[in-house]
Amino acid sequence: MKKLFAFIAALLVLSCVVFADVSVKDLGGGNAEVTFFYGNPKATEVVVAGSWTDWQNGAIPMTKVEKGWEYKTTVPYATEMKYKFISDGNWTTDLKAPDFVDDGFGGKNGYVDVASLIAASKAAATGAAVEAPKKANVKFQTWSMFGFQSKFNTVDKFELATAGVNAKSYWKFGGEALPGVPVYVEIALAEQDSFSNLYNKDVLEFKDGIKNLVTDTVFDPVYFYGGQEAAKTYLGHFKTGITTKYVEWTTGYKYAKLTAHKNVSWDTVDQDWEAGYNSTGGFSAFKLGEAFRQIGDITLNATIAPNRSADRAGSQYGMYAFVNAQYGKHYVDFQYNGAYGTTYDTIFDEVYESDFIAGYKGDFGPVAVKLNALYNIYGANIVNDEYKTVYNPASSDVTGAVEDGDFLQNFATNVQATYASDLITATLGYRARGDQANMMYIEDGNADDHTHIADQLGDVNTQRVWIDLSVTPIEALTLGLNPYVNMAFDKDSAKQAYTNVDNMLVYVKPSFSFKASDLITVDGYAKAKYATEKDDQFTRGDDQSQFVLPEAGLKLTVGGLNDVIKGAEVCYGFDNNEDAVVFHTVIGSVKLPSDIGAQAGFGLRNDNAGNDIDGAFGLFVGANKKLSVLAKPILYTQFVFNMDPYKAFGDGQENFNLDGYTIDSDVNNYQGAAAFRVALRWDL
Numbered sequence: 226m227k228k229l230f231a232f233i234a235a236l237l238v239l240s241c242v243v244f245a246d247v248s249v250k251d252l253g254g255g256n257a258e259v260t261f262f263y264g265n266p267k268a269t270e271v272v273v274a275g276s277w278t279d280w281q282n283g284a285i286p287m288t289k290v291e292k293g294w295e296y297k298t299t300v301p302y303a304t305e306m307k308y309k310f311i312s313d314g315n316w317t318t319d320l321k322a323p324d325f326v327d328d329g330f331g332g333k334n335g336y337v338d339v340a341s342l343i344a345a346s347k348a349a350a351t352g353a354a355v356e357a358p359k360k361a362n363v364k365f366q367t368w369s370m371f372g373f374q375s376k377f378n379t380v381d382k383f384e385l386a387t388a389g390v391n392a393k394s395y396w397k398f399g400g401e402a403l404p405g406v407p408v409y410v411e412i413a414l415a416e417q418d419s420f421s422n423l424y425n426k427d428v429l430e431f432k433d434g435i436k437n438l439v440t441d442t443v444f445d446p447v448y449f450y451g452g453q454e455a456a457k458t459y460l461g462h463f464k465t466g467i468t469t470k471y472v473e474w475t476t477g478y479k480y481a482k483l484t485a486h487k488n489v490s491w492d493t494v495d496q497d498w499e500a501g502y503n504s505t506g507g508f509s510a511f512k513l514g515e516a517f518r519q520i521g522d523i524t525l526n527a528t529i530a531p532n533r534s535a536d537r538a539g540s541q542y543g544m545y546a547f548v549n550a551q552y553g554k555h556y557v558d559f560q561y562n563g564a565y566g567t568t569y570d571t572i573f574d575e576v577y578e579s580d581f582i583a584g585y586k587g588d589f590g591p592v593a594v595k596l597n598a599l600y601n602i603y604g605a606n607i608v609n610d611e612y613k614t615v616y617n618p619a620s621s622d623v624t625g626a627v628e629d630g631d632f633l634q635n636f637a638t639n640v641q642a643t644y645a646s647d648l649i650t651a652t653l654g655y656r657a658r659g660d661q662a663n664m665m666y667i668e669d670g671n672a673d674d675h676t677h678i679a680d681q682l683g684d685v686n687t688q689r690v691w692i693d694l695s696v697t698p699i700e701a702l703t704l705g706l707n708p709y710v711n712m713a714f715d716k717d718s719a720k721q722a723y724t725n726v727d728n729m730l731v732y733v734k735p736s737f738s739f740k741a742s743d744l745i746t747v748d749g750y751a752k753a754k755y756a757t758e759k760d761d762q763f764t765r766g767d768d769q770s771q772f773v774l775p776e777a778g779l780k781l782t783v784g785g786l787n788d789v790i791k792g793a794e795v796c797y798g799f800d801n802n803e804d805a806v807v808f809h810t811v812i813g814s815v816k817l818p819s820d821i822g823a824q825a826g827f828g829l830r831n832d833n834a835g836n837d838i839d840g841a842f843g844l845f846v847g848a849n850k851k852l853s854v855l856a857k858p859i860l861y862t863q864f865v866f867n868m869d870p871y872k873a874f875g876d877g878q879e880n881f882n883l884d885g886y887t888i889d890s891d892v893n894n895y896q897g898a899a900a901f902r903v904a905l906r907w908d909l
Contacts, residue, residue, distance in 0.1 A: 501539020
């Protein structure tokens, strides 16, 4: 019977083994074709982002097919691929992936071990019993960097300011410690990124820095590279739990991330929200098991997560819980967040904050509707027969102690309707936020990589009407227009959105994308703002105006021209967001054979007030290559002068750090400075 089964299976697979939505076909010569499938034909745009694309930085568009979306690629046998889909802007785990690894953000990445799938395929073809490849017990992953940088002061005769050899290394172990017992451990082995341990002007001489480097690299490397003035080597994430078909329990500690959640249009639990970065916090999450997730035509999901991370630091007890249901084309989601006491014996003495969040989305023919609503209730103590608020929302842009507020103060909403056809896609929306409307488990905007409250709810005490319009009059041309009007939500509020409560901020962003040929695409956009009241006019240098053009960009993308030029991009950026300085930048990159990339560009600053400025002209050059040795790291080298378009060390520094087509100056300005870098980065 086993041989008969194997023979039938071999005929079916024909050297192509299929596990869920990923298939691997043996092409011979040590190569295999891997096909990813995303089974949602209603999605309008789907890309696959993975370890081989540098995740979203090089995410690859999938092709629309009859029952969904598809992407094919050819890779060597010895390839391991971690991946997720991004469907209409939403990160989506492939629930039918052959295997999974923890993504470090409270979720999972799909995992493909090409060699094991090929082995299963060959077993089927030779008559052996067909079995899905066994899940690895515990897998090792790492994000590690090792590099050198010297930094110079360009204002003072190009004087050396600092130099250092630094390292960042995070070792991750994830899988199943026992059947049904998942575990994820991350150790921060090295966190040295100051690049001043060889030389620091007026602080450390080269001879002493080199002596220290050589001695401690031999005698005490973990301490030396672990961050001598920082936290040294430490346990970063720890998560474990129990998975059954009835319930899935997960518990985490310290930098382990809470289970992220998206309630229709709003991210209501940030994927970067830590269990407690002060080493005192943790969480439990109880998720409905697969045995209860399908009731007839209704798909259910539910999670309850008590935690000690209501303030993200690990000092305040809290909880969030949500339940959602999908029935045909209709989806509803309800969530509760609570902030409680700071000690075990006072945990329920007062409920300091309660968030009630509801969401709905549904399709009505060509129109899709999304609704979200939020209402907060804040706790208060009674002193001398009066309510006295004692609570300040943690990690929030709701500043100061909250009051007993009326409905509008504690309310927020988002309503939008989208019409889509081959010619036009249009979204009409409205959002509003009171001056005390808050969302726990979402940052206030001061931390990198976090979802921000204002990005979703808007600034406190504002309301917005907007339209997102995309038109494709011909196949090669797409035109976009994204206007909105911002106004004060409650003109009687003490926390006014504008100096003049009658002000309306009018914003418009026209854009276009033109595919001139199969190889050449041109994209462009501009942003403009207009304040209807002079009280709230914009300041640029010595000038004040009710109208401002803060940003514009143009990008030329060229496909593979020949065996040498595999692809290229050139971006022009106009940045007028600073109070006094306009920054023009031209940034280019090219893909070359043998996994080599090269980048170059220049920038020009001018002062709106007409003053001379230091670092008016900037330039940069860089190159990177994926090596075939030492576990295939990326080697990069860069020289930057009065501008730095690259990400920070530890964030994938060979990639650009752009906001639109302009440099994100909040991270890297480098005006008046220069640097030379060479480094290796591993992402396994």
